[in-house]
Amino acid sequence: MSQEISGAEEQAVKAYGWAARDSSGVLSPFHFTRRGNVGMTIYPIVPGHEIVGEVTKVGRNVTKFKVGDIAGVGCMVGSCRSCDNCTQDLENYCPKMVWTYNKHHEDGSRTFGGYSDKIVLKCKLSS
Numbered sequence: 001m002s003q004e005i006s007g008a009e010e011q012a013v014k015a016y017g018w019a020a021r022d023s024s025g026v027l028s029p030f031h032f033t034r035r036g037n038v039g040m041t042i043y044p045i046v047p048g049h050e051i052v053g054e055v056t057k058v059g060r061n062v063t064k065f066k067v068g069d070i071a072g073v074g075c076m077v078g079s080c081r082s083c084d085n086c087t088q089d090l091e092n093y094c095p096k097m098v099w100t101y102n103k104h105h106e107d108g109s110r111t112f113g114g115y116s117d118k119i120v121l122k123c124k125l126s127s
Helices: none
Strands: 011-019 027-034 051-056 070-073 077-079
Touching: none
Parallel strands: none
Antiparallel strands: 011 027, 051 070
């Protein structure tokens, strides 16, 4: 069941990660508070962007990739492909741009991010 939770309803959560604290690149534990307070999260959420994986299927008009290729995608999986921004390869400014996760495709289906075992996207948005 999906539910939208406002930023005011979300709780601050103690978290930690591994962080580089200087240009040496040595990682050490870093403690911080994480809070999803932008008020737009739709649960359940599967995060993850900047995804790399193996191509398992391609559409009949796809020539850029073949099954078995390694491909990557950033934070977008869709756009209208017809507005001024899209025709100038500026899909990130498309008013109908679809984020990799926590958004909806034009058919109403949800997007779930790269921490899943499969993802579907427009070929133009991958590299």
